[in-house]
Amino acid sequence: AQSVSQHNHHVILSEAASLELGCNYSYGGTVNLFWYVQYPGQHLQLLLKYFSGDPLVKGIKGFEAEFIKSKFSFNLRKPSVQWSDTAEYFCAAHGSGGGADGLTFGKGTHLIIQP
């Protein structure tokens, strides 16, 4: 069965610290991968996505993620976090065959940035 796991449920960092949030997936075939962010009181927004090609993906707001096929991982990184990065971060996956079924989400990582 397809699944996505996020290792850290809560992360607390100081401003300017570097960030890495772990994400591992389990899928039978080719997979598309996503990171979504949910700021307090707001809806899910797409940070970045990987479909194919360069495994290092750049997203919005200085975020990036690296697809490592051999490790079934798609970790999210940011070199220097800001207070405004406080939010819930969700890794998601989708098999890239035909059809339109839903994304499989991880349980989320609650990131708190302390000023």
Next chain:
Amino acid sequence: GEEVAQTPKHLVRGEGQKAKLYCAPIKGHSYVFWYQQVLKNEFKFLISFQNENVFDETGMPKERFSAKCLPNSPCSLEIQATKLEDSAVYFCASSQAPRAYNEQFFGPGTRLTVL
């Protein structure tokens, strides 16, 4: 519109009552998805549509949940005889393309509280 719209924002129902949630996808998007998020944890995929046709309903608890996407009307998710465990935030998402290029845009959600 340019954003996925969901109504109502909040919905409170007594156990056993009916609940109906609405979603207007982004104009031009053919695919609509419903997700359930319980206790700010993982998202559970419920059902997807391609225009007015059900595409994948593997996540739907069919005995009480139903959904429709009719032409020229918002999509709807209806829960007959709500139970306490139906309390959750229900998110709708839409996308332009099928699974292979599946960037989904999420609405703000409807928070359903069953008392």
